[in-house]
Amino acid sequence: MPKIVFINGPNANLYGLDPSGTYGSDSFATIEQKCRDKAAELGIDLEFLQSNHEGQIIDWIQAARRDAQGIIINAAGLTYTSIAILDALMAFDGPILECHMSNIHKREPFRHHSYISKVATGIIAGLGLRGYLLALAAMGEMVGEGA
Template sequence: MAIKKNIKKQLEQRIESQKIIVIHGPNLNMLGAREPDKYGTVTLTDINKGLVKLGEKLGVIVDTFQSNHEGLIVDKIQDASLNYDGVIINPAAYTHTSIAVRDALLLLKVPIIEIHLSNIFKREPFRHKSMISDIATGTLCGFGHLGYYMALEAISSLLKK
């Protein structure tokens, strides 16, 4: 009986909680191994676990998604328009090239935070232009994996207003 009440309570909390999707773009599945001098040694699995844990503290549900395929990212953004209260996205290389990701994000009526591990403005000139920044609620770059947690705190705060 106590177990059923506990499960019911958890389900009610999940329904009442804000839901955030964190979308990771191409090559981010290789974090920790790929160019650690630029991106650090923390893995994507570590980041995702930390985001879920921080989400619990903040009272939000965090789901994560990573793909190396532009169309799958677009599909997830379209899904977010119906199922999430906020989006955190690291479009990775698609930041500079994907009109499709941009157009999908334009569908959203929820806060969008663009995140980059490195400071794209201290990188190669072709990385200085983001196709996302002007439509995002906010952009964080250059804080490494900590930027994800900063983004989650920011979007959680925005949603509580």
């Protein structure tokens, strides 16, 4: 069973607290459970993580080098600032999907540049929870093909 690490960055744990806001009404716990259900359906061993700390995210990316076949990452605000996360991702040999709940290109100009995009195999943005589930399905196909 392929292992996928799905990393969520700062403030993702607050999803759903402002149902009229950018990220919708699904709580982080709901998003996690729906992703776990989808991963089980796809035959994927899913490690679903969230941290508000850049160093922790880097540690998880480095650990993924040992036993994960793919990484899905929503680095949230660190997407636009962290060269250190980019460097860690550059050392990962498998596919990397960048995933954002909102359409970052319809938001503030500083969100239009992602360091992660430089190493991402693909990018999904603006589809909310649906984007997370699509990322899992796409990653399942990629690691199933040995990409």
